[in-house]
Amino acid sequence: MLNKFLASGSRNLKIKILASLGLTLVLALPIQLFSLELNKDLHETQDLVSHTHEVMLKLEDINTGLTVLESNTRGYVISRNTSFLANHSELKISILAKLATIQQLTSDNPSQQQKIDQIRPYINAKVKFTDSTIKHDEQTGIAMISSGYGKQLMDTIREQLKGIEQTEIDLLQQRMEESEELSDYVNIINIITTLLIVLVILAAVVFIFIDINKREILESELRENESRLKQFFEALPIGITVRDAAGDLFFTNKQGRDTLHKIFQDGPTHNLQQLVKDHRVIKAGTDELYPLEEMPVMKALTGSSSMVDNIEIRNHDNSILLSEMASPVYNSQQEIVYAIAAFDDITNRKKEEFELKQAKKAAEESSLAKERFLANMSHEIRTPMNAILGFTNLLHRSPLDAEQQQFVEAIRSSGENLLTIINDILDVSKIQAGMMQLEEIPFGLKPLFESLQVLLQNSAHDKSLKLTINCQEQVPWLLIGDPVRLTQIMYNLIQNAIKFTSKGGVSVDARVKEQDLGQSWIEITVSDTGIGISQDKLDSIFERFSQATTTTTREFGGTGLGLTIVKSLIELQGGKISIDSVLGKGSIFTVLLPYKNASENDLILYSEQSHLEAGTVQLKLHVLVAEDNLLNQKLAYRVLSDMGFTVEIASNGSEAVELLKSGKHFDVILMDIQMPVMDGYEATSIIREQLTIDIPIMAMTAHAMSGEKEKCIAFGMNDYLSKPFKANELQSKIYMLLGADAASSETEFSPVVPAPTIYDLSYLINMSGGNTDFVKEMVNLFLTHTPIELDKLKQAVEGEQLAQVVETAHKLKSSVAMMGIKSMAEGLSQLEKRAKISSGLNTLKPLYEEVARIGETAIDELVTWSKAEIEA
Template sequence: MKLLRNIFLSIVVLPFFITSCFAAQKDIQFTQLEKDFIKEHPVIHLGVDPQFIPYEFIDTDGVYKGIAADYIKLISARTGLEFVVEKNLSWPEAYEKGVVRLLDAFPCVSKTKEREQYFLYSEPYYSFQRVIYINENNNTIKNFADVMNRKVAVQTNSSHHSYLKAFESIKPSPYFKVEEALRAVADGREEAFIGNLATSNFLIKANGITNLKYVEVASEEKQSLYFAVRKDWPILVSILNKALADITQEEKINIDNRWLGVEKRIDYTQIIRIVGIVGIVLTIIFLVSLYWIVKLRKEVETRKRIEAALKVAKEEAEYANHVKSTFLARMSHEIRTPLNAITGMAYVIKKTDVTTIQKIYLEKITRAARDMLGIINDILDFSKIEAGKIDIERISFNLDDILEQLISIVSFKIDEQNIDFSMNRDPEIPTFFWGDQKRIQQVLLNIVNNAVKFTKDGAVSLTIRLVAKVKDSYKIEFSVKDTGIGMSNEQLEQLFAPFSQGDSSISRRFGGTGLGLSIVKSLVEQMGGSIEVYSAVDEGSTFNIQLTLEVDRNKDYEEKKKAASVYFQNIRVLVVEKNAFYRNLLSGYLHSFNMVAEFATSEARALELMEKVSREDGTSYNLLIVDYETPQDGGIAFCTKVKRLPWFKEVPKFIVMIPLSKEELFKNLEEAGLDFGITKPIIPSILYNGIVEIFRINVIEMHESSALITTQKPFKVEYPYHVLIIEDNKTNQFIAQSILEQSGFRVTLADDGVEGYELFLKMQQDFDLILMDIHMPVMSGYEATSLIRNVDRNIPIIAMTADAIAGVEEKCKSTGIDHYISKPFDPEQFIETIWQVVKPYKEGLLIKSGGEAKQEDPVKVIEGVLDEKDGISHMGGNADLYELVLKEYYNENLEISSILCRAIEKENYEEAAQIVHKIKSSSGSIGAKGLYKVASNLQRALGDGEIEIIPKLHKEFDKILKQLLSAIAKRINLHVRD
């Protein structure tokens, strides 16, 4: 309808628009800038041509006159500006003054390129052109075409004379003076004269000629007159343009008649042509409008019908989406609740006195539950991706933890299908990165699961390699290769489509939702990575995933590995492994630990090497890394045999590499009294941790005493924090209560929101934290939280819910719930979350009340610079190792202060940053937190070249370092050098 209205208005307004051109203008509306200019510059000084008759000239009485003078009077009346003409100047003199801005403007000039360098121009206000003069009684000449084949008077050697020479049918009749030619036409001696309109009219009036009229030469371009204004006054140009536009047509005609007062013969041919064109245009517009009115009416009716149908479809889609969301929420909740019971009970049982093999079986139960949870998460993730609501986290994570979990989950399927699985991790890749651990693990697990699923014979391999490195940014490629069924080009094209697995028969043969790869591609792209697939039917497939990750320097295991590798250099290693792939892999891993190993491909060769070493130099191997399948009777029997050999002054330590499918051998390993078992494929950090574990004492004492095997104690809190669990499911109550009580918490149970709220009112001061289920009978968790928050705004509340759909976490936060744990939860992560929330809250309460927060353990801090407990914890709780590390730290850094000072004085900031980085890493490891913090700031300033703050930070660093070395000297009974 808007289009119809606009067309109609155009038809109605057009005639009025045409006639309005002749209407007088209203009062001029000046802008504030223009008003300010007029106020600041009330007088404008003009330069003129004193002989440019009749456009402008200085008359015999000394008065400025002419067409331009009349226009200036009108402009002055409209603007209030006073225009003062600088007299007694020739035109060249006036122009030179204007160029150097001693004059403000010229009122009557034509535009040239040279003048545009110095002046700004107004809109043209007057034009003139070549015309034909005839006797007023002559009606035969109406336009230029009528003078063809006639004789025409013209001034000799004028531009008009040259102009006529171009027309062969016109015969010029030359005169020396214009006045003579005009008189000849007036007397009837000549039929017509061609000349300049303004000049000719002035001479006609000056000579008293009264019987002439003129006809325009329509084909000639008109020449225009302008105001030229100094270039730094654009506002004056704007004022002049508005004033010129305000001059009425009547006023312009009066000026014309005054200076060019000769009757003009109007040629109506052009007017008739214009009126005809306008009439035709209006008729066309009317007919087109009429057509579109009819057409648009039909389209409007059709659109209304479509909109009505779309509205119905939208309502149906919204209802269907609501039903889907409700179904997903209900399905997730109903399945997650029993899964939480399965994983929780398995965790509780593992904490009891069970055998190693029973722990393995319990782990398999947990893995199966996690597999089922993975299917649920796939469906929920796809729903989130569809809605564009999936988020990518940025947290610090351990890459090897992902790989270890991955191997643990797929081991069951690998064992079931009896295929080989290998992994090759580039040792140059750090361990700790910033990124979304959950999503990276989800991507890799999906790809590896698929590779295992579709490989009935052969092998699956996972290769992790470094593609590129820029500072702390690492581009890493995860390559999963299998020898499975492969895919055709047609299947590859549909591979990442939802609910697609190449073709429908694959889903029937191998199972699965068909959502996995679609989710993988979306997640990889959201993390800024890429995924490529290469495959051929019956030859297998290769998936290459590239992700760019930022290393976490504060946690990175590589830094700690380098700091500790000095203690490994005297460990002599013998590897017994028949597989060349694993020999090369272990060689690279051990080399990165600063360890050199010898290799034996059989049991006989290993015994030969051990005997040879013992006889030749009287030493022996300190560590044997034995593949279980290489010795004829198995690796455990071989190690037991080696322990009884007489060649060793000290029995070596043993690490047995267990096949992925034979986890039950860990029980035999334990019974044989061997030191450590590790599952193939090998993860470097697990191998490293195993070596550190079994050589904890020997590393310090250079292998002079036997090693002690320590076991990791379960996490226990020293302070008995009191937790209120509000949960209606008895199984979930039992699991949460058992896990918390095993870790040293006190627990009180409530079956619903009402009971929980009442308990809180009675025992408010006794509770340190509330675990709140969301969906409960009688009163929901949301309602209970609102009531509790009316009483206490600070007590931590953590939601426990099986709802994992979008929006639940946001609703929890808006209600007053601080944290969110999704069921089924990882028990250790569950304890960690509660611990991280309750500890600062309780300590804050104690400080506010004037008390002191209870320490979990007596912590000795020497002179405020060395935290022994923190340092010993970095040594795995081994105080003897800590003692040795302190000595090494002291000796290594005794001269570091002067070395750093010289580097900074020479402004060698790169070297200084490397020195600070080295001491920062080791300072954090021994518990020198203050020095670690200052070193971090100084390293950053050195790296960024912030010369303003480097001296201050260096002074602080040097002060704390000296205090630390003094404290260490006292600690180990040394004397500091003067």
């Protein structure tokens, strides 16, 4: 009734107020618009005045800066007092920065822009002249000052600065006059506007009408909004509940009612506490009651919002999983009166997540199985391949006729190609599995290129090709990155270029593409005059198993993995590779790689390290061998002694640690992985973490599983060598660890006895340099200890002591491999694997019996050989 009365009584007032307001607006609007335009013009003019003042100040600053720069230069040249140069660089930067600011401020004035462009070369010349004066000696510097060239430049600059300044003074005068004129206009408008304020006051009466009208509108809108909001809640695809401060159900939307109806056919329990007391709210995946205080609705009633997805509602045999999110609702006094919750049935989603996890687990197990298969296949293939290549090299040095030499060379070439293919496949597998690790160590690009030149020169020479590898002087002397992967990339690209080039040459060039304080982008191009690649094949050349044509593999060989590996290694380092090629004319591969710039400390440490490493080859190294197998101990002792090293033996990791604790110095440690008491991993961890000794450690193991080397490196070892090893390989790795070049020291020995039926002493003879006495000693040790170990193995198998079977088989395996008893070594490997997976006696006993049979035969034959040697 009150609202109706107000509406009726104010009807006439409404007309009058509207008429007054209309008249006021008609009068005030044009004036205000005109005032706004004037104010805008005034502000623009004032801004231009400010700009002009700023330009003039900057011009003065430039003049002052150049004067100070010249004065400091004279002071330094005459006195050689470096304090004159304290702010030399900052002063130059400031001068150029102020000139840039002036150019920006006068960007709307072509005349001034032209003058600034004219003065810039003189300022740059002046700056360069001061720099040149400072860099020369005192006499030359004084002569340069006396020449008057600097003064001529300064006079020219000042003259041009005056020209720019005069233009700004003229502009300032003009703009000041415009500003004063506009200011007068604005004052007049302000007076008129003040007069209209009276009319605006009258217009305030309108607000009474507006207020009354708003009340009527708001009441109508409120009713409509309440209805619309309810419709929105009802239409939401998720359940919504509102509970009061006591936890009682106040509102539920349609989706909420439908979801809860799945469990509660007769309707939900309205009180939340009662629902929990009835043991119907459970933590998903358990039989535990859901704590009332942890439920989002109860947290919301205490003032905090939360979300969970582990609520399970049970009713007899029915249950659903819910995710719920709840927030508090406040009244006008900021008191919590309700908690609003949104919930969703996630039963199907959880089921799908479980199925996805199972599928992911199965996929990961499949991937792991693939990795293990590749590792095992690598080991199984490498073992006979190493034997094939080894015996081929020995056969190559024996007296052969021309045809036999040709056959041997074909076997050697095919074997090396097969080994390359195996290595490529393993590299791709590592990259796929994310196991390719990158180092960040200091290295020199020029020495790396020099090594590549030496390494690949013969390959180019064999095809009468010219190989040139250049590194521009601007390339930093020292970079931080992974030199091993860069070598692999460049070796593949250069070798590839040589392979596909029949005449002409291959050229490699390196330059700095981009550089800042933090890193350098090195661009390396590999150009050849070979067969080239057609344009339609360029996009696919980096794909796996891809060749330029179908005849490429047939004519040149290869797997088509080399460029794939190169591209992957480059992208792992944050770089990129591109190719430009013309069919029949050659190809250009462009590699762009980012490397961190070396700091001064890196340069100092690298120089000191290089100086020490350069003398390492001349030292007699003291080597610690941690090895539990007696034959391996003897072999390592003999081989290392022949290299001119002194050797000390530790039978397990604990003994090695104690020797280091006692203060003994060693240059390098050869660490077996699997040893009793303390294995190689634990020993290395103690050496690195507790003793904090950074002596180079090289792992030696008969394992060849994927990731074994990475595991050794992760424990703090520096390199990895598979057993049985070659003498020259061991020597090279030791020298590489210490930074020396062992290429000139590599020696291989020819066998002096033929390979017997069961055993093969070629490895021992080669490792000992043909020393028969040493071979006899090793055979006698084998004959003494092997029967004992076989007996231990028998007792472990019969007693089903699986851990003892693994340890004894592993220990015996290296001795057997040293004697070249391959079938026995393979049997021991199988026995070790079966014992690791907890196979029973029925599985282990037949394997042991086969191993023992081969062992007895080998022992009998070795006894015969030993007697024959004694008689000889």
